[in-house]
Structure formats: C-alpha cells, structure tokens
Amino acid sequence: MASQQTVVRRLASYALIYKVRIMAALLVLCCAVGAELGGPYIAKTIIDKHISSVQLPWYEAKEYPALAQTMKAVELNGLIYYRSDWLHADSSEARQQAIRSGWKEVRFMQLESGMYLINTAQDFDGNWSVQPATAAELSGAAPESSQVTVQVIRKGAAAELYPARKLSSSEVASLYQYEVGPVLGWLGVFIALLVIASTLHYIQAYTLQSTALRIIQRMRMDLMRHIQKIPLRFFDNTPIGQVVSRVANDTEAIRDLFMSFMATFVVSTINVVGIYVALFLLNVQLALVTLILIPLFIAVMWVHLKFSKGYIAIMRARLSDMNAMISESIAVMPIIQAFRQEKARLKEFEVLNEDRYRSNQKQLRVFSLSSRNFTGLVGSLFTAGTIWYFGGQSLQTAISFGVFYAFIDYLGRFFQPIIGIFDQLTNAQRAVVSAEKVFYILDLEGVELENAIGLARPEGHVAFDNVTFAYKEGEPVLRNITFEAKKGETVALVGHTGSGKSSIMNLLLGFYEPSGGEIRIDGRSIAGISKQALRKHMGIVLQDPFLFAGDIKFNVGLYNEAIDERKVKQALADVGAAGFIEKLPKGYDEPVVERGSTLSAGQRQLISFARALAFDPSILILDEATASIDSETEGLIQQALQVVSEGRTTFVIAHRLSTIRDADLILVLNHGEIVERGNHEQLMELQGRYYRMYQLQKGGDNNKHETAHNQPTSTTS
Known part of the structure; x- marks a missing residue:
C-alpha cells in the first residue's frame, strides 16, 4: 500500500483538476467568514461607542448655553451637559473656550437598577455602589426625594460617600438621544452581513460539494476504466x-x-x-x-x-x-x-x-x-x-x-x-x-485499450508453435503445444478436466501471455497485436452463457452499430432461437433480467450463439457450449453451426465427443500436453485415449437408451 503522504498527494491531484472552482469557492468562503465574524465586532462597537459611552466623562455647562446650538448637548433640569468625546471631536474656538473655562466634570453611572448623576466627586475611579441616604452622612443637608448616597471603594483607601441623583426614564432617554440612529445603523449593517454570509455560505457549499461529486465521478470512471x-x-x-x-x-x-x-x-x-x-x-x-x-x-x-x-x-x-x-x-x-x-x-x-x-x-x-x-x-x-x-x-x-x-x-x-x-x-x-x-x-499494471476500427479482417489461419504456459510460476499447465488450424477448419480440443483445453483458448484470446513459444494468426504473432484488434474478429460462446440486463435484441447486438435489427433476427434464426423468442409476450423486445434467469439454460445458450454469430467472426470459439443443452436444442445448434462455420476457423472444446465427429482436427490433451491428434476416424483407428473416451461415452449413452426403453409404460383404466 502507498504511504499516507502519497495517498494525500494523489487525492490532491484529483482536486487540482478543478482548482479554479475550488479557489473560487474558497474566496467566497473567506468573504462569508469575514461577514460572519463582523458580528461581534459590530456588537463591541455598539456597546463601547454608543451604549457604554454614557459613562464617559460629562461636563456641566452654566455659562455657555449658546454652545449647545453648534454641537451635541443634553439638557437636564435646566443645565446643559456635554460629553467629553463630543468636545474633543469639535475643534472650534467655542470648544477651546469651554475647556479653558474649567467646567465641572460629572458622571452618569449605571448602578444596580438605575442611572445616577454624580456631580460632587473629584475622582471617579474605583467600585461604586448605592447606599441608603441619611442626613448625617450628607453633612446635615436634607437629600432631595430623587437623591441617594453612593459609595466608592478605592484601592488602599477608606470608603467614600457622595450624594447622587437617580435619573428618570425620560432623562435616560435624553442621554441616548444621539445614539439611537447610529445603533440602528449598525444593526442594519449586522443584519445585512448575516444575509450576505448566509448567501455566500450557500454558494461556497454548493460549489465545493458539486466539485467533490465531480472528483468522485472522475475517480470512479478512472477506476472502472482501469479495471477493464x-x-x-x-x-x-x-x-x-x-x-x-x-x-x-x-x-x-x-x-x-x-x-x-x-x-x-x-x-x-x-x-x-x-x-x-x-x-x-x-x-x-x-x-x-x-x-x-x-x-x-x-x-x-x-x-x-x-x-x-x-x-x-x-x-x-x-x-x-x-x-x-x-x-x-x-x-x-x-x-x-x-x-x-x-x-x-x-x-x-x-x-x-x-x-x-x-x-x-x-x-x-x-x-x-x-x-x-x-x-x-x-x-x-x-x-x-x-x-x-x-x-x-x-x-x-x-x-x-x-x-x-x-x-x-x-x-x-x-x-x-x-x-x-x-x-x-x-x-x-x-x-x-x-x-x-x-x-x-x-x-495494477493494465493493458491500454487500443482502437480497433479499420483493421483488416484476418483470414483465420491460427498456429501454436511450441507454446508453454503457467498460471503460477513453476507450475506449467501447457507444455510444448504445437498445432495449426487453417482457414475454415474446425479444431476440437478434448481431454480430462484440467488438461489445458480452456487455457489454450485463453491464450488465443489474449487473456494471458504464454510463458514460452509463439501464437500466430495469419503468420503474425499476436504478441504484437492490440487486444482489441485481436478480439475484434473473434466470437466466443462459453459453457455458462451470460446475458446482460436489457432485452433480447440488445444481448445479441451489444451496442454494435453494424448489427441492426435485421441482422439480430437473422442470427437468432440461424441458431434456431427464433421459434421460442417469437412466442414470448414481447418477442425480440422481451426484457432479460440479470444473467437471464427467466430463460432456460438452452434458451440462454442459443442467444449466446446468436450473439457470436451476429458479430460475423473469422475465428469462432465454442468452450463446451453444448454441455448444458438438451438433445433437441443441440440438434438445432449443430445445424446452425454447419452453416455459420463455413469459411471460419472454429475451435470447439467439448466433453461430448459425439458433437465433434466432423471436426477437421481433434487434439487430445493430457496434463497440458497433446498426446494424440487427427480426425475422428484416424483417432479411432489408433485405439488410444480418444478411442477409450469415445467408447466409454458411447456405452453410457447406449445404457441410458436401454434403461429408458425398458421402463414400464403406465396405463390408465
């Protein structure tokens, strides 16, 4: 397995294919985060600049009421109050004159449940709290109904008491009269930022996730393409x-x-x-x-x-x-x-x-x-x-x-x-x-799929020259296989299970490479031919026929534009399948479920034959194709094969030796070697392995026939 760093780099390489979209999404995301994070800063500005600003130093004005006409001011009980930041913000001569006049500094403090005016203290540092007011504590002065005593505790000093006046609700509102507009403005900005952030988050989320889907779509296609x-x-x-x-x-x-x-x-x-x-x-x-x-x-x-x-x-x-x-x-x-x-x-x-x-x-x-x-x-x-x-x-x-x-x-x-x-x-x-x-x-090492369009149709002359092959190194399944199949000939491969019959066909189809020797088609080694070109003019029918999900026409044509409906029907008719297909509810358009499980084994095999024939191969391979077919269906296929095999090189792997009696060449294999070769008559004259196999099967067939003949016939009364 690759290291994690390598895996991460390769995942990043897929992401970089869509780097423009990802960078755009990240840019939008930065803007969304910035808009979202602006909320607390706006709250901080509202608190410090507008809500808490009432507790800044204030100046009580008696001599310059005309200044209130040129700058911000608050009037309480006939007195004019200027906040310190308002004065510092005004550079006019009136402000300078006010500062030089030594106005008295006062404070408005939020204590417990109300806002209080403190205008007698010299220093406003420390912790303030409201205390019960008594005449003695106020030096004999009778407090007003709205006055209380406030206490301040400073570090390292005794507690101090000062008179204070609690403001009414209308007076508190007067203190904030200039802050309502800015606060509403900041709240509008805050709401706008929330809307912008939500919109940008939607855009970035949609962009990132759709990009992710594209990345995985591409990766799945790469994986599926490579698996093939x-x-x-x-x-x-x-x-x-x-x-x-x-x-x-x-x-x-x-x-x-x-x-x-x-x-x-x-x-x-x-x-x-x-x-x-x-x-x-x-x-x-x-x-x-x-x-x-x-x-x-x-x-x-x-x-x-x-x-x-x-x-x-x-x-x-x-x-x-x-x-x-x-x-x-x-x-x-x-x-x-x-x-x-x-x-x-x-x-x-x-x-x-x-x-x-x-x-x-x-x-x-x-x-x-x-x-x-x-x-x-x-x-x-x-x-x-x-x-x-x-x-x-x-x-x-x-x-x-x-x-x-x-x-x-x-x-x-x-x-x-x-x-x-x-x-x-x-x-x-x-x-x-x-x-x-x-x-x-x-x-995993794979073989590139090459374009096979335009390649010439081979004659079908096949030659195996001293071919050796092993699935596992050191355990050969084929040894020194040599034979020749000329154009239009039928070559049959027979032998016990594991003798190497299917391995020879796998090598011919290019599924595996031989360990030694050479395979030639029309005198050219298949090692130098692309696999697509090699199989373009080959047809194969397996013992276990496989049908794809679709309809019957699709399973014959398989996306091949050269195979129209007429050719499909002709191929099905040649193999004798037209009879049962036309009886189906939808005929040639009858749906086929996965693996064709709704059809019998013989019907699936006939469709598989039609598929091979519709592609008009120059080399036809039948890998025990009649093993699971009943005698009646086998007869139909034998008749069809006599027609379609003419002019084609046909390889037949069969256990039922009766199906290959007319083969031009029969190769008898034993433990990966050709031990006998010739046509049916020649091999029967040898009275070797093929002869014994044929006699054994013929005797079994005769026994079956006799057993069936001797079965009692039931009668009805």
Whole structure:
C-alpha cells in the first residue's frame, strides 16, 4: 500500500483538476467568514461607542448655553451637559473656550437598577455602589426625594460617600438621544452581513460539494476504466465482492472526504484564522494567551489519528470481506441451500461482522474521549478562567465591556470549528484507508485499450508453435503445444478436466501471455497485436452463457452499430432461437433480467450463439457450449453451426465427443500436453485415449437408451 503522504498527494491531484472552482469557492468562503465574524465586532462597537459611552466623562455647562446650538448637548433640569468625546471631536474656538473655562466634570453611572448623576466627586475611579441616604452622612443637608448616597471603594483607601441623583426614564432617554440612529445603523449593517454570509455560505457549499461529486465521478470512471485493462490473473485470485467494494463503497468514503472533511476543514481553518485576526485587533495580550490552545488541540488530534487508524483499517477490510461473502453467497445460493450450508455461512458472516463491530466500538471510544468532550471541557475552562480573571477587577480599568463581550463571543466561536474538525477526522481516516485500496487497484499494471476500427479482417489461419504456459510460476499447465488450424477448419480440443483445453483458448484470446513459444494468426504473432484488434474478429460462446440486463435484441447486438435489427433476427434464426423468442409476450423486445434467469439454460445458450454469430467472426470459439443443452436444442445448434462455420476457423472444446465427429482436427490433451491428434476416424483407428473416451461415452449413452426403453409404460383404466 502507498504511504499516507502519497495517498494525500494523489487525492490532491484529483482536486487540482478543478482548482479554479475550488479557489473560487474558497474566496467566497473567506468573504462569508469575514461577514460572519463582523458580528461581534459590530456588537463591541455598539456597546463601547454608543451604549457604554454614557459613562464617559460629562461636563456641566452654566455659562455657555449658546454652545449647545453648534454641537451635541443634553439638557437636564435646566443645565446643559456635554460629553467629553463630543468636545474633543469639535475643534472650534467655542470648544477651546469651554475647556479653558474649567467646567465641572460629572458622571452618569449605571448602578444596580438605575442611572445616577454624580456631580460632587473629584475622582471617579474605583467600585461604586448605592447606599441608603441619611442626613448625617450628607453633612446635615436634607437629600432631595430623587437623591441617594453612593459609595466608592478605592484601592488602599477608606470608603467614600457622595450624594447622587437617580435619573428618570425620560432623562435616560435624553442621554441616548444621539445614539439611537447610529445603533440602528449598525444593526442594519449586522443584519445585512448575516444575509450576505448566509448567501455566500450557500454558494461556497454548493460549489465545493458539486466539485467533490465531480472528483468522485472522475475517480470512479478512472477506476472502472482501469479495471477493464487489468489482466485476468488479478481476477483469478481476487473475490468479485472486493472489487465491487472498491468501486462502490471506497469511492463513496472518498466522496465524504471531499464533501465533508474538506469543506469542514477549510471552513474551520478560515474561521480560526479570522477569529485570531479579530482577537488581535481587539486585544493583543488576550489573543496571545489563546495561542496556547492551538498546539494543545494539534497534539490531541495526533493522538486521535494514531490510535484510530488501525481500527478504521480493520473496519474497512472486514466490510470488504463481508461484501465478498455476500456476493459469493448470492451467486451460489442454490448450492448453499442444496447442501444445507445456511447456518455455516451465517456463522462465517457473523465472525466478520463481530470483528468489525468490535473495531468500531474501539474507534468510537477514542473519538468520544478526544473530540467533543475534550474540546468542550477545555473551552469551558478557558472561558470560565477569562470571566473569573476580568470579573475580579474593573472592566473599565482593564478592558472595555465591549471588548470583553466580543472576546467571549469570539472565544465561543473558536471552539466550534475545532469540534467540527474532530467530528470529521473519522471520515478523513476512513477516506484515506479507502483511497489506499482504490489507488492499489489503479496502480495494477493494465493493458491500454487500443482502437480497433479499420483493421483488416484476418483470414483465420491460427498456429501454436511450441507454446508453454503457467498460471503460477513453476507450475506449467501447457507444455510444448504445437498445432495449426487453417482457414475454415474446425479444431476440437478434448481431454480430462484440467488438461489445458480452456487455457489454450485463453491464450488465443489474449487473456494471458504464454510463458514460452509463439501464437500466430495469419503468420503474425499476436504478441504484437492490440487486444482489441485481436478480439475484434473473434466470437466466443462459453459453457455458462451470460446475458446482460436489457432485452433480447440488445444481448445479441451489444451496442454494435453494424448489427441492426435485421441482422439480430437473422442470427437468432440461424441458431434456431427464433421459434421460442417469437412466442414470448414481447418477442425480440422481451426484457432479460440479470444473467437471464427467466430463460432456460438452452434458451440462454442459443442467444449466446446468436450473439457470436451476429458479430460475423473469422475465428469462432465454442468452450463446451453444448454441455448444458438438451438433445433437441443441440440438434438445432449443430445445424446452425454447419452453416455459420463455413469459411471460419472454429475451435470447439467439448466433453461430448459425439458433437465433434466432423471436426477437421481433434487434439487430445493430457496434463497440458497433446498426446494424440487427427480426425475422428484416424483417432479411432489408433485405439488410444480418444478411442477409450469415445467408447466409454458411447456405452453410457447406449445404457441410458436401454434403461429408458425398458421402463414400464403406465396405463390408465
């Protein structure tokens, strides 16, 4: 298997195909995050600049009421009050004169349940609180009905008492009369940013996820295209279910990587970066403190990845094994039920399922401990510590309340993307493991499919010259095979199971390469011919006919534009299939389910013959094609073959020797070697292996005939 770094690079190479769309989505995402993160900063501005600004220093004016006509001012009980920031914002001569006049500084403070005016204190630092008012504490002065006593405690000093007046609701509203408009404006900006952020998030999510689907679509096509190039040796030793799992399940897991993890990781990373930018803009010292969280979470993620990877690999392997077992069980269900193996197969499946369950449980424990629980705990502790630290001192002397509010808001937002990354780590690991399996298939050596259009039709002269072949090195199944089949001849291969008959045909079709010797067609070695060109003018009929899902016409023509409906019907008529097809409800358009299970074995074989004949091959291969056909159907096929084999080189692999009596050449194989050769009469004269095989089959057929003849006939009374 490739290393994780290599896998990640190859996954990135697929993503780079759509780099323009991804970069556009990321740019939109940055804008969306920026709009989203503007909310706390707007709240901070509203709090500090407009809501908390009432507690800035104010100046009580008695001598210059005309100044109120040229700048902002608030009138309470006949007195004019100017806020310090209003004065500093005005550079006129009137402002300079007001500052030089030494106006008295006053404060409006929010204490407990109301707003209070304090105009007698010289210093306004410290912690203020409301105290019961008494005449003695006010130096004998009788307090007004709206006055109370306020107490201030300063560091290292005794408590001080000052008179204060509680403002009415209308007076409080007067203090904020100039802030309502700006606050509403900022709220409008905030709502606009929310709408913009939502719209941009939709655009980036749709773009990223549609791009992810495109990536997986391309990867599936690459995988399916490459599977068809892989030599048959790979499929000899690989369960079909595992290959299906690569195309279906593993690519789906990779899709989750691009759709979920990539989007979450990118969104979270941009969010974290944006939050840190905002934190540094708010307060550098606070932002520096939060930097310790990054290495902490990176360390926890590393531990999470280290321990959970092994469990995820086992889970994916068991899923592949389960798919292979399911595929095999469905394919051989009649055998399983006939030999009562249901419980045994179920027990085997249960072992795989239990192993996957246990690995999943272990992975969930790692995930539960290192994801939300840890992140939530750290986030809560850090937030609580921040509140405790600043709660123990005056916010106005440490940081402003707006900064404190924005900091807590950003801090809460900081842990959300971290949790999002943790939640997607499992998908990412599952995708990497699946990608390793997919790339393993893609890295298998394959044979490129070449265009066979325009290639000349071969005469069909086939020669095997001292050919040797082995599926496994050191265990040859064919030894020094030499024979010649001239144009139009019929060559039959006979022998016991495993003698090498099908292996010879597999070599002729180019499914395997010989270990030694040479195979020639029309005098040209097939080693230098593309596989598509080699098979373009070959037809093959197997012992177990395979029909595709579709209709009967499709199963004969198979997308070949040169085979029209007329040729399809002619081919079916030549093999004697027209009779039963025309009796079907939809005739030639009758639907065929997977593997043609609604048709009999003989009917499927006739359609398979018609398929081979419709392609008009110069070389026809019949691999035990009559083994599963009844005598009546066999007679139809023999009649059709006499017509279609004329002018074609035909190879017949048969156990039923009666079907090859008219062959021009019969090769008798034994343990991968040709031990006898000749036509039927010549081999019978030799009285060797072929003679004994023929006599044995003939005797068995005669016995069957006699047994059937001697069966009592039932009568009815």
